[in-house]
Each structure stands twice: as structure tokens, then as C-alpha cells.
Amino acid sequence: MEENIIYIGNKPVMNYVLAVVTQMNGGTDEVFLKARGRAISKAVDVAEIVRNRFIPESDVGSIEISTEEITNNEDVQTNVSTIAIQIKKD
């Protein structure tokens, strides 16, 4: 089983929407959106735009949230929240 993961970062929302649509139109039945920190809101936007506007036969599957420890530029450890959203076709 192939896992298709799209990491949500600083690019415009529609870049990631296009990435999902391209993968799904290429025959992939499920895609995982992964994001950390402030990009979490954008990951939710991507999922909603895909299912509402571009791929009506897709839907949101599992949504998982978690915490990762990261080390910043000054070597200080902080926690950052993460999200993984599954988008799947019927």
C-alpha cells in the first residue's frame, strides 16, 4: 500500500490543493496532509477546498493530532502541535 503524504508549509493554499488533485486524478485513492504549528489551519483549508470544490467524490477520513519536540535555532527545545488529515475517495 502506497502512502501519499503532502506536507503543508508556507506556499499558497492552492498549491497544495493542486498537489492533492493531481495525485488523486493520477489514480491515488488516499492522500495524507501533514502540517505543524500555524500551518495546521492551512491543512484544514486544503482538505475542505478539495472535497467541496474539486473532488466531490472525496471525503475527509481520519484526523489525528499530536505533539512533536523540535529544537529551534538557539538550541532550545519547544513543543509544536501537528495534524494529519486523510483525504480518501469513495
Place this chain on the structure above:
Amino acid sequence: MEENIIYIGNKPVMNYVLAVVTQMNGGTDEVFLKARGRAISKAVDVAEIVRNRFIPESDVGSIEISTEEITNNEDVQTNVSTIAIQIKKD
């Protein structure tokens, strides 16, 4: 069944963490965090901080995302993503 909803907005994260902890220590077994737009990331932070640091016997239950139509100051309709995170005690 009482539904306890905490709306996540512009206040600091720890204000909302305190609100959840207060409700749960008062005997509530489940709380729903609701947020829109950029506050979605903060809602995830609140859920993670509550379960990892303050209420070890709590866990994240259902997570639902959706889209709401809102009308802005200039009477233009736009869409905003929303999230609802259930936090529940065992």
C-alpha cells in the same frame, strides 16, 4: 446530556487550557473546542497541552472539520474552515 463548548479566539493559549481544566475538574467529562480560520492551530495546541500536561486521564475524541460561509465588513461572502475537537475523560 450537557454539551460544553469552548470557543477558541484571540486570547493566549493558556487561557483556553485553563477553561478546559476548570470545566473538567468541575465534573464535566467532555468538552468541545471550536475554532475558525487561523485559530484552528490554537485549538489543536489547547487539546494537546490539556492531555499531555494537565489532565493525563483525558484524551482527544472526535475531530471534525467543516466550512462556514461568513460575510466580511465589505459585505463580501467568503468561506472559512472550522474545527471541533472533543476532549473526553476516560
